[in-house]
Amino acid sequence: MNRKYRKTVIAANWKMNKTPSETKAFMTEFKAMLPKGRWCDIAFCVPAVCIPAAVRAMHETRVGIGAENCNANASGAYTGEIATNMLVDAGCKYVICGHSERRAMGETDADVNAKVLAILEAGLVPIMCVGESLEQRELGVTEEWIAMQIKAGLSGVGEDKIKKVVIAYEPIWAIGTGKTATPEQAEEVCQSIRTVIRKLYGAKVARAVSILYGGSMNEKNAEELLAQPDIDGGLIGGASLVAEKFIKIIEAANQPC
Numbered sequence: 001m002n003r004k005y006r007k008t009v010i011a012a013n014w015k016m017n018k019t020p021s022e023t024k025a026f027m028t029e030f031k032a033m034l035p036k037g038r039w040c041d042i043a044f045c046v047p048a049v050c051i052p053a054a055v056r057a058m059h060e061t062r063v064g065i066g067a068e069n070c071n072a073n074a075s076g077a078y079t080g081e082i083a084t085n086m087l088v089d090a091g092c093k094y095v096i097c098g099h100s101e102r103r104a105m106g107e108t109d110a111d112v113n114a115k116v117l118a119i120l121e122a123g124l125v126p127i128m129c130v131g132e133s134l135e136q137r138e139l140g141v142t143e144e145w146i147a148m149q150i151k152a153g154l155s156g157v158g159e160d161k162i163k164k165v166v167i168a169y170e171p172i173w174a175i176g177t178g179k180t181a182t183p184e185q186a187e188e189v190c191q192s193i194r195t196v197i198r199k200l201y202g203a204k205v206a207r208a209v210s211i212l213y214g215g216s217m218n219e220k221n222a223e224e225l226l227a228q229p230d231i232d233g234g235l236i237g238g239a240s241l242v243a244e245k246f247i248k249i250i251e252a253a254n255q256p257c
């Protein structure tokens, strides 16, 4: 973390878990445990049908609610899809895009780029995910692969908008597997992402962009991951479904650094 130059963000990715009623119950429990005073930015990216319950529960707190996906088109014949202006109207602040689970369902780099542009245009914060497979890591092409995902995903994003983008480095082999990247492995890639941003936008911008780590981050390993200079927070799946565990991660992010 480096709070002097950029925001620390702890974001939950609930994936396909919890109903609206469960969301309401979770938020009531979570709100009662939320540390008072100075804390990092907190986001809950939840299933679309849970957004209203989450927004209602977190009204008048600094906790932001987000979606797990969006469609890049403004409106039209896209059955089952959700446009960014709908998310704005529903009270969202964040949208995840480029998650490896969606890439596995066919989301391409061009799709991710179109979504990033649409999310920014709507005034929302994109949490753009990138990450390598185990095969790519073993082949030694991690940094090149991620540089390509970053460049493609941010194509056409101007200097006025880039500071709003949050990047999440999520090695595919660490997601939901209990196999976390070591703090050194995670730092190495997050640092290389910052270098790519520096080459694209300059040093000042690179210093200001928040880069998160995701992949089996939990209440036990959060502190050492967040102690790395280029890891500005986390995107948390499994451990964000239990209020107590998620609060511990937030507390780790609130440590002085």
Ligand code: PGA
Binding pocket: 013, 170, 174, 175, 176, 177, 178, 214, 215, 216, 217, 235, 236, 237, 238, 239
């Ligand atoms: P995990 O998921 O924390 O359950 O590994 C992270 C993610 O996919 O965003």
